[in-house]
Amino acid sequence: MLNCGQVLRELESYLDDSLAADVRKDLQAHLGGCHHCEVVLDSARHTLRIVAGCKTFELPESLSDRIMASVRAQKTS
């Protein structure tokens, strides 16, 4: 069975749903008896969903126009 450190190293594959079947089985066996790892994996999945879904760092509206203005200015200079 996996230990807590090994579970943590499989976190990325777990979050990407790319765990190999045998590793997934071992991981689920570990989670059945380890509430700490269950919380970490569950909340890490929540974290990714929240981060991906909240449209952070939106572009300033005028940025495209400023970029193209600088490009045009360069062309004519």
Next chain:
Amino acid sequence: MNLMTTTVNPIQQGQDADAAVVARVQAGETEAFADLVKRHEKRVYRTLMGITGVREDAEDATQSAFLKAYLHLGDFHGASRFSTWLLRIAINEGLERLRRRKQTISIDDDQDDKDEQHFRPREFRDWRDNPEEKYTKTELRELVESEVMKLPVKYRVVVMLRDLEEQSTEETATALDLEISTVKTRLLRGRLMLREALAPFFLRDNEKEHVHA
């Protein structure tokens, strides 16, 4: 490294969705460059927010990166995707701005990555079943932006490229000129740090009575 002629991940002709537009700009159709700006400005801006951590610097650096890309487009021969080439220019523009601010450049620093493999979570309280329902979209966005920006730059950039821009691990490694194993290590650490930082805001009511967003 020569940014403008770097040859990473050679791709077969026809795989780059930007190739036709790039060719038009290279042939002298300057206005076609606006299409490339529209397609890529968000990713470039977010990446530069990740590196500089300052909105004004990210805006200026985004403008500079696109201008450099336009001026050097004649040196782009399709050895990599245009988006990869552009992102490398943007990343170096961001790092140059950090240098000008005399900040420690830690994006290439991997001396403590081995120690980071032993990073352990400390927050084990249960989250709500639907944590995002507790806040408005605006509150959520402000909270995530605030906590992402508190991450050290080398984790922040990786998290932003992978989890906000949804680049693959391989694309992130190429863009940052890092080993894939380094990207994976930093992504794990960055995600876990972000989870720890967000946890107090999303706990079940019986885990914590008062949390202020």
